[in-house]
Amino acid sequence: MVAALGFVTIGLFLALTLTRKVSVLLALVLVPVAAALVGGFGAELGDMAAKGVVKVAPVAVMITFAVLYFSLMIDTGLFDPVIRRVLAWAKGDPMRITVGTAVLTLLVALDGDGASTFLITVSALLPIYRRLGMRPLVLTGVVCLGAGVMNLVPWGGPTARAMAALKLDASDVFVPLLPAMAAGIAWVLAAAYFIGRRERARLLAEGARLPDPRTGVPASGPGTPKADELTAPSAPRDARFWFNLALTVVLVVALVAQAMPLEVLFALAFAVALVVNRPTWKQQQELLERHGANVVLVTTMIFAAGVFTGVLGGTGMITEMSKAIVSVVPDGTGGILPVVTAVTSMPLSLVFTPDAYYYGVMPVVAETSAGLGGDPAAIARAAILGQMTTGFPLSPLTASTFILMGMAKVELGAHQRFIFAWAFGTTLVMTVVALLTGAI
Known part of the structure; x- marks a missing residue:
């Protein structure tokens, strides 16, 4: 029953x-x-629901501060160099951008944490998709593929659970699957290529004038992205930029090493970043008001x-x-x-x-x-x-x-x-x- x-x-x-x-x-x-x-x-309903909410509370707290942290990093231009490099290679070609999305996801997902993978990749790549009129569905789909296959790593949740449940080690569970994982990565890259080709065809069918992928020179005519729309704005790399880069690297290393609970790491990192980048009370309130809606949307779902x-x-x-x-x-x-x-x-x-x-x-x-x-x-x-x-x-x-x-x-x-x-x-x-x- x-x-x-x-x-x-x-x-x-x-x-x-x-x-x-x-x-x-x-x-x-x-x-x-x-x-x-x-x-x-019915009698136990409240207690069961409350226990479920309590169990996900640390995740919600972590995501709250993680979203705020990476939103602040985006505002300060930390990811602009990454965007420019991807765009320089892709030359405005949706197919290349889609394949680049897969490659970046496969690299970022090495930490075995889906949450940080999504936060970093979407933060860095969503502006590119918006500039070219590409569907966010393509971004989430390709990131999904890359993060999925990389979640087989031994420090990822599923493999760790499988080893613990049957009292096995990585040599028993993960190592024999390395050829299969390599095939999975190849499949993801091939899938990204075909999805990207389909997205490029869709944009052209809708009248978009995309840059020539061989030269990167935009075609002329209505609907053509302007040159400055295909390149992230270049802000001067002052001391704050290098501080933000160092702080983010330290944060990622600490996340991989699990130096502290993830929610604590993100809370500390956000507090430090906020003091350095938005030192006044007014600036801090503006940041919270601008990105508060994103936080509420995600945490309520959790x-x-x-x-x-x-x-x-x-x-x-x-x-x-x-x-x-x-x-x-x-x-x-x-x-x-x-x-x-x-x-x-x-x-x-x-x-x-x-x-x-x-x-x-x-x-x-x-x-x-x-x-x-x-x-x-x-x-x-x-x-x-x-x-x-x-x-x-x-x-x-x-x-x-x-x-x-x-x-x-x-x-x-x-x-x-x-x-x-x-x-x-x-x-x-x-x-x-x-x-x-x-x-x-």
């Missing part, structure tokens, strides 16, 4: 958001609340997601759904369990949180595989080929997804429809290579 209620809840949520019947914010709150009432959990996951977890829906999925696995199919796990791992990112999947579903599947003569480590490797790796930037169950959506001002449903097939393709390509190399 509880498992069925959970599947209905997830299905209704996805149906409402993908068809745009209601906003994601309303669906995140009202759908699980209604399900809890129908299931007879707290709503906390209600969603809190209710589903507190009612036992997630646990019962896990058991129900495992119960339908027929006897004698142990040999194909890794393949089934790999192929289903990415879509299940839309249904299960990483904790629910890696600590709830995966151990049971691994135990089943072992009982049928399979290798539990193969199940772990299969799981990370998609579950909250290629799938996390599309999942409504991860807070960082709403950072990506909020910063680019893109609807979650539109983002999912645009990039789902490409992201699923990443998993399928890596699965094929993992099979060929014996990793699964």
Whole structure:
């Protein structure tokens, strides 16, 4: 009964958001609340929702200060040199810009943290897309692909959870997947190329006059971007610029090293940056007023997601759904369990949180595989080929997804429809290579 209620809840949520019947914010709150009432959990509803909100509170705090920090850095022109270099290479060609987006994302995502990846890449690249009239959906989609495949790194959340759940190390889980990961990166770059070509064709069909990609010289005529619109404004690199650059480098290093909780690091970095760049009270208020709307948009989504996951977890829906999925696995199919796990791992990112999947579903599947003569480590490797790796930037169950959506001002449903097939393709390509190399 509880498992069925959970599947209905997830299905209704996805149906409402993908068809745009209601906003994601309303669906995140009202759908699980209604399900809890129908299931007879009304008495515990407040406590479950509150626990979910408390659990995501550190993420919301981190994002609040992170958005403010990078917004301040954008205002001060810190990312202008990056923008100019990308533009110089791309020469105003949407295809090159899209491929450049993938390359930058793959590099930035080495830290294994989706939130910081989205904050940095969208902050740096969104102005380019706006200047050329490219759709923000292309930006979020390509960033999604790059961040997804790089989330396989051992210090990323999914792989770390898989190793902890089955008491394995990186040599058991990650190292055998290196060829598959390399194939996934190649797929992402190829996908970015084709998406970029399609975006270039769309702009030309709409009458846009793009610069010649061979020379960078803009075509003449109406709709042609001006030269100064294709280049970020060049501000003099004074002492504050170098201070901001040093502060950001220190911040990124501290984030990777996990020197402090992420929310504390961003709070401290923002406070220091604010004092240096906006020393007066009036300047500080202007900054908060200018970017406060972005903060509210993202954090409300995160707290709503906390209600969603809190209710589903507190009612036992997630646990019962896990058991129900495992119960339908027929006897004698142990040999194909890794393949089934790999192929289903990415879509299940839309249904299960990483904790629910890696600590709830995966151990049971691994135990089943072992009982049928399979290798539990193969199940772990299969799981990370998609579950909250290629799938996390599309999942409504991860807070960082709403950072990506909020910063680019893109609807979650539109983002999912645009990039789902490409992201699923990443998993399928890596699965094929993992099979060929014996990793699964």
